[in-house]
Amino acid sequence: MKINALIIDDEAPARALIREFLKEHPTIANVQECADGFEGVKAIQERKPDLVFLDIQMPKINGLEMLEILEPNLLPSVIFVTAHDEYALRAFEVNAVDYLLKPVARERFDTAVQKALSRIQEGTGNQREVSGLVSMEGPGPRWLDRVVVRVAGDIHIIAEEDVLCMEAQDDYVLICTENDEFLKKKTLKFYEQKLDPSAFIRIHRSFLVRADAIQRIEPYSKDAFVAILKNGRKISVSKQGYAGLRKRFDF
Numbered sequence: 330m331k332i333n334a335l336i337i338d339d340e341a342p343a344r345a346l347i348r349e350f351l352k353e354h355p356t357i358a359n360v361q362e363c364a365d366g367f368e369g370v371k372a373i374q375e376r377k378p379d380l381v382f383l384d385i386q387m388p389k390i391n392g393l394e395m396l397e398i399l400e401p402n403l404l405p406s407v408i409f410v411t412a413h414d415e416y417a418l419r420a421f422e423v424n425a426v427d428y429l430l431k432p433v434a435r436e437r438f439d440t441a442v443q444k445a446l447s448r449i450q451e452g453t454g455n456q457r458e459v460s461g462l463v464s465m466e467g468p469g470p471r472w473l474d475r476v477v478v479r480v481a482g483d484i485h486i487i488a489e490e491d492v493l494c495m496e497a498q499d500d501y502v503l504i505c506t507e508n509d510e511f512l513k514k515k516t517l518k519f520y521e522q523k524l525d526p527s528a529f530i531r532i533h534r535s536f537l538v539r540a541d542a543i544q545r546i547e548p549y550s551k552d553a554f555v556a557i558l559k560n561g562r563k564i565s566v567s568k569q570g571y572a573g574l575r576k577r578f579d580f
Contacts, residue, residue, distance in 0.1 A: 330356065330449075330450055331356065331357075331358040331359070332356050332357045332358065332359075332379045332380055332446060332449060333357075333358070333359045333361075333376065333377075333378045333379050333380070334351065334357045334359065334360045334361070334378055334379065334380045334381070334382065335360075335361050335362075335363065335369070335372055335373065335376065335378040335380070335381045335382070335405070336348065336360065336361070336362045336363070336381075336382045337362075337363045337365075337366070337368070337369035337372075337381060337382065337383050337384060337387075337392070337395070338362075338363075338364070338382070338383075338384035338387070338410060339364055339365055339384065339387045339388060340384070341364075343384065343410065343431070343433075344362050344364075346433060347382050347410070347433070347438075348360055348362070350433070350435060350438045350439070350442075351442075353439070354439075354442055354446070356446055357380070357442075357446075361376060361378070365387055365388065365389050365390075366387050366389055366390035366391065366392065366394065366395035367389055367390065367484060369381075369383070369395050370395055370398065370399065370484070373399060373403055373405060374399075374403060377403070377405070378405050379405060379406060379449050379454075380405060380406050380407075380408065380445055380446075380449060381405045381406070381407050381408070382407075382408050382410055382429075383395070383396075383407050383408070383409055383410065384409075384410050384411070385409055385410070385411040385412075385413050385417065386411065386412060386413065389486075390477050390484065390486065392409065392411075393462070393463055394477040396459060396463050397463050397477065398477055398478065398479040398484065401456075401460060404456040404459055404460060405454075405456070406445055406448065406449055406454040406455050406456060406459075407426065407455065407459045408427050408428065408429060408441050408442070408445055409421060409426065409427070409428040409429070410428070410429045410431060410433065411428055411429070411430060411431065412430070412431040418430070420462060420465060421462065424458045424459075424461045424462040424465070425455070425458045426455055426458045426459055426461075426462050427441045427444060427445060427455070428441075429441055464515075464519075472489075472523065472524060472525040473489060473520075473523045473524055474488070474489045475487060475488050475489055476489070476492065476504060476511075476513065476520075478504065478511040478512070478513045480511060485511060487504060487506060487511065489524065489525075489528070491506045491507070492504060492505070492506060492524075492539060493505050493506060493507065493538070493539050493542040493558050493559070493560060493562070494536060494537065494538040494539065494542065494558060494562065494564060495517060495520055495536070495537040495538075496517075496535055496536055496564075497516070497517040497534070497535045497536075498512070500514060500516075501513060501514055501515070502515045502516065502517055502519075502520060505562065507559075507560050508560070517531075517535070517536075517537055520537055521537055524537070528540060528541070530570075530573055530574065530577055531570065531573070532556060532564065532565075532566045532567065532570030532571075532573065532574060533564065533565050533566060533567045533570050534567065535565070536564050536565065536570075538556060538558070538564060540577060542558045542559050542560075543556050543557070543558060543559075543574075544557050544558060544559045545557050546566065546571075546574060549565075552568065553565075553566075554566040554571050556574070
């Protein structure tokens with residue numbers, strides 16, 4: 330069984346090192362390279378590799394953001410290549426996803442590759458574990474500064490400060506900016522935990538709002554209120570959400 334592999338890393342020396350190490354693994358017969366996440370998404374869609382060596386820290390979009398916008402059926406088996414912090418390494422370990430720590434050691438590389446090849450040849454792979462890592466909802470060491478979404482083949486990077494509100498819609502979240510709306514397959518709970526709580530507030534079970542986007546709060550009916558955002562959008566405020574707003578704005 331011949332394996333098709335893809336190396337996605339913005340550093341040419343890192344790609345060259347992995348390609349050199351792969352010479353000792355003749356089962357991997359076809360190796361392609363990409364220098365950023367945009368190229369990586371396109372290559373995975375077109376080439377459908379069996380195995381991907383994926384750098385986490387890349388410009389434009391990082392490795393996890395790249396996987397996040399792929400359709401689940403396109404997720405390949407992945408070996409992450411990272412210089413990430415201890416939190417990220419624990420996340421990989423909890424999800425049983427293999428990773429290589431830069432600078433990559435030859436022995437550790439061979440072990441990871443053999444493990445990946447065995448799982449691929451057995452027909453198991455690690456796509457489920459990769460999916461679990463990408464969708465982790467636990468708090469991280471820092472807040473999200475952007476959201477990456479894909480619309481009709483185009484990748485949009487939405488800066489955190491441009492997000493006015495988020496609305497839960499079944500298995501998706503509707504992300505609203507001043508003039509646009511984007512759907513992303515995530516939970517509102519995920520963003521409540523990942524966005525800076527000093528900037529965002531949960532005002533309803535279905536709404537997470539940027540605090541400084543609220544222009545005013547109006548009564549809607551007895552014991553019910555709506556928040557009016559700076560773009561005119563009206564959002565329901567729950568009883569608990571109203572209490573949170575009163576505490577936040579001290580009124």
